Amino acid sequence: xxxxxxxxxxxxxxxxxxxxxxxxxxxxxxxxxxxxxxxxxxxxxxxxxxxxxxxxxxxxxxxxxxxxxxxxxxxxxxxxxxxxxxxxxxxxxxxxxxxxxxxxxxxxxxxxxxxxxxxxxxxxxxxxxxxxxxxxxxxxxxxxxxxxxxxxxxxxxxxxxxxxxxxxxxxxxxxxxxxxxxxxxxxxxxxxxxxxxxxxxxxxxxxxxxxxxxxxxxxxxxxxxxxxxxxxxxxxxxxxxxxxxxxxxxxxxxxxxxxxxxxxxxxxxxxxxxxxxxxxxxxxxxxxxxxxxxxxxxxxxxxxxxxxxxxxxxxxxxxxxxxxxxxxxxxxxxxxxxxxx
Amino acid sequence: xxxxxxxxxxxxxxxxxxxxxxxxxxxxxxxxxxxxxxxxxxxxxxxxxxxxxxxxxxxxxxxxxxxxxxxxxxxxxxxxxxxxxxxxxxxxxxxxxxxxxxxxxxxxxxxxxxxxxxxxxxxxxxxxxxxxxxxxxxxxxxxxxxxxxxxxxxxxxxxxxxxxxxxxxxxxxxxxxxxxxxxxxxxxxxxxxxxxxxxxxxx
Numbered sequence: 001x002x003x004x005x006x007x008x009x010x011x012x013x014x015x016x017x018x019x020x021x022x023x024x025x026x027x028x029x030x031x032x033x034x035x036x037x038x039x040x041x042x043x044x045x046x047x048x049x050x051x052x053x054x055x056x057x058x059x060x061x062x063x064x065x066x067x068x069x070x071x072x073x074x075x076x077x078x079x080x081x082x083x084x085x086x087x088x089x090x091x092x093x094x095x096x097x098x099x100x101x102x103x104x105x106x107x108x109x110x111x112x113x114x115x116x117x118x119x120x121x122x123x124x125x126x127x128x129x130x131x132x133x134x135x136x137x138x139x140x141x142x143x144x145x146x147x148x149x150x151x152x153x154x155x156x157x158x159x160x161x162x163x164x165x166x167x168x169x170x171x172x173x174x175x176x177x178x179x180x181x182x183x184x185x186x187x188x189x190x191x192x193x194x195x196x197x198x199x200x201x202x203x204x205x206x207x208x209x210x211x212x213x214x215x216x217x218x219x220x221x222x223x224x225x226x227x228x229x230x231x232x233x234x235x236x237x238x239x240x241x242x243x244x245x246x247x248x249x250x251x252x253x254x255x256x257x258x259x260x261x262x263x264x265x266x267x268x269x270x271x272x273x274x275x276x277x278x279x280x281x282x283x284x285x286x287x288x289x290x291x292x293x294x295x296x297x298x299x300x301x302x303x304x305x306x307x308x309x310x311x312x313x314x315x316x317x318x319x320x321x322x323x324x325x326x327x328x329x330x331x332x333x334x335x336x337x338x339x340x341x
Numbered sequence: 342x343x344x345x346x347x348x349x350x351x352x353x354x355x356x357x358x359x360x361x362x363x364x365x366x367x368x369x370x371x372x373x374x375x376x377x378x379x380x381x382x383x384x385x386x387x388x389x390x391x392x393x394x395x396x397x398x399x400x401x402x403x404x405x406x407x408x409x410x411x412x413x414x415x416x417x418x419x420x421x422x423x424x425x426x427x428x429x430x431x432x433x434x435x436x437x438x439x440x441x442x443x444x445x446x447x448x449x450x451x452x453x454x455x456x457x458x459x460x461x462x463x464x465x466x467x468x469x470x471x472x473x474x475x476x477x478x479x480x481x482x483x484x485x486x487x488x489x490x491x492x493x494x495x496x497x498x499x500x501x502x503x504x505x506x507x508x509x510x511x512x513x514x515x516x517x518x519x520x521x522x523x524x525x526x527x528x529x530x531x532x533x534x535x536x537x538x539x540x541x542x543x544x
Binding site for chain 1: 344346348349353383384386388389390391395397421425426427428429431432435
């Protein structure tokens with residue numbers, strides 16, 4: 001049987017689509033047999049001058065059989081040159097058969113035989129090999145952006161303690177976040193592409209008082225978010241969840257304030273832990289979500305250098321080992337250790 | 342890398358139209374098929390894929406010089422954008438020689454354009470191809486819709502979004518009316534042929 005074999009090999013190396021193109025441009029006449037360990041019978045395709053004229057796969061024949069064979073992604077193939085006396089059952093053109101066959105495979109209309117090799121993961125291309133990312137800035141949803149603003153180096157975007165309800169997303173550049181202290185401003189964080197300026201406090205009745213000053217470092221382009229639209233989204237959330245989000249927002253402010261106090265060494269740990277009992281201990285599993293209905297609590301984190309106060313929680317605040325982080329790629333161990341009175 | 346068909350003494354090169362769904366890829370190819378009928382060999386294959394159609398036909402560019410005595414035949418394709426069409430995309434993008442990225446000028450499609458371009462880069466990379474080294478032109482399609490009062494992305498904005506790093510030729514177009522379709526293809530053919538000649542160590 002091997003006498004007339006003109007080409008044979010592995011389907012995972014040359015797929016049926018590739019083979020049909022190859023025989024097509026070659027104008028080959030003969031029989032293509034495909035063998036899969038998942039089928040007792042080989043699949044057979046008859047080709048005349050490069051075009052499939054008939055096919056057999058199990059009980060199927062013709063075009064239907066040819067399409068089914070696209071699902072044989074693992075196995076062997078063998079092409080034999082021989083004269084074809086088969087009637088022309090398949091009438092569609094070669095390229096149409098190939099494209100439609102693959103389309104059916106992708107749409108799940110054709111069953112894949114054998115183990116499905118997962119597509120090779122392509123490593124992160126954010127930093128491409130040639131000179132920076134293809135598209136700068138984060139892929140933000142531009143439906144939420146009403147305008148874009150450009151700031152030059154040193155220009156102030158918002159000022160601490162001023163009222164303001166706008167929220168921006170950093171499209172490109174670096175923004176320095178500063179807090180005022182009696183010893184002068186200190187840097188809390190630097191924000192880059194994809195970070196937001198502003199807070200959820202914007203959605204509260206009282207409006208928002210800026211908790212920090214933001215200054216552009218180098219040229220910065222910002223997208224102004226459609227706060228009206230965000231507010232609509234926000235108000236469609238359940239009341240409980242809204243409160244929870246605002247509580248998180250307050251917590252962030254608290255932690256930031258603590259950072260500033262710690263930096264200025266104006267903090268006494270005693271007031272934070274003395275006379276308080278732990279409600280959630282750092283590192284212990286805890287699935288419950290608490291809301292403070294009365295009294296207050298503090299959050300402290302134990303580190304190698306002792307306890308660090310993080311935030312003070314009051315009535316209406318929540319604490320829980322929440323794992324929003326699971327949604328993303330970063331997993332952090334939650335430091336929460338509230339100490340109610 | 343194009344394939345050389347020794348039987349027909351042709352070099353078969355592949356140009357793929359890429360872009361987000363309903364951005365005008367198929368409209369471009371349909372216009373080319375209709376308008377340059379004499380240069381089209383064989384029928385247009387049209388496969389209905391979710392959200393868009395996948396088109397294919399052979400095209401013989403006139404006025405393009407031979408390479409080493411071989412005629413150049415161009416296969417024109419559109420590629421389905423949806424993630425699930427990985428097998429189809431693989432076949433279409435395999436050994437692609439030139440690309441036209443069709444961007445939608447409608448403001449609401451801004452993010453889709455950027456995502457599609459990034460996606461194209463990623464898919465090319467899977468075949469070891471770099472978007473920065475491929476013959477590529479950008480087409481800013483649907484410019485005519487400005488007259489109908491749709492919120493549009495300006496050319497500057499599109500350049501800023503899509504072409505800041507690439508710095509490739511760009512063409513405004515209204516594929517539905519045929520405006521800009523020819524020049525886009527022509528430029529892509531020119532770049533593709535130049536790159537092929539380089540590959541075949543000629544000129």
